[in-house]
Amino acid sequence: MTKIDPSLYLQNQQKTRTPSPELGKNEFLKILMTQLSNQDPTNPMDDREFISQMAQFSSLEQTTNMANSIEQLVQSQLVSPVIEYSHMIGKEVSYQAFDKDTGEKLDVETSKVVAVSQKEGWAILELKNGEKIYADAVLQVSEPTIKED
Template sequence: MAKIDPSLYLHNQKERTPSPNLGKDEFLKILMTQLKNQDPTNPMDDRQFVSQMAEFSSLEQMMNMSNSINTLVESQLVSPVIKYSHMLGKEVTYQSYDEETGKETEIKTSRVVAVSQNEGWAILELENGEKIYADAALQVNDPAFEETEDK
């Protein structure tokens, strides 16, 4: 009597997990397999082929556009200059320090005229010539809002 090879049992087979993503490489593999295995007496209609290539081109363009938008959004979120650009024209109140002793001196208020960055930190350049880190601001006021409120 012939023996059955135990490696052929179903419970010994590795489970294949399909990929949820179908990218352009997979699409091209499917298309090439389709072309290789088509019936030579009844080849694929050229209109179907053109239609599939157009779909592939459209898919690739949408993927490129999505990647470009993601890159743009990420670059805007990361840049401290863009993150704090809304501070331009605002008045900030901050604690000033004596450069020699490092001790607190007084609380000052000045208008933001520029935003720059240094080693990834946002620097607010003020109308009075001083520069402070954005997170050193104690209070932010909008002078334009206060002027319309007074009228």
């Protein structure tokens, strides 16, 4: 014989209702269904009023979906450093060069950005001279001095 989960007993259910300050689409549908089920059969709801309420529900649902889509778009834009630094493609950047063997500072070098990638959430600028530098290592950004076709 199967046992009943004690959490489902009425005595274990929440006795007080916590009101919500927001009216979402689920609450709107509940109100509409309650109205329809409790209306007087001899005096049903006016067609225009019903259509108006359905239009309000449709508008609420579309607005909610649009807000969710915009939120997803914003989140995806914030996450990608590639998108954030893509405007630098074609620009010249100056950066402090270092000797790869000793770590000693060399002269400030300048090169054109040809691509942007990411590594562990950091933007990497790929330069025409073959170097790859972190975007935060850039000292100066400028338009290219020599136009190339």
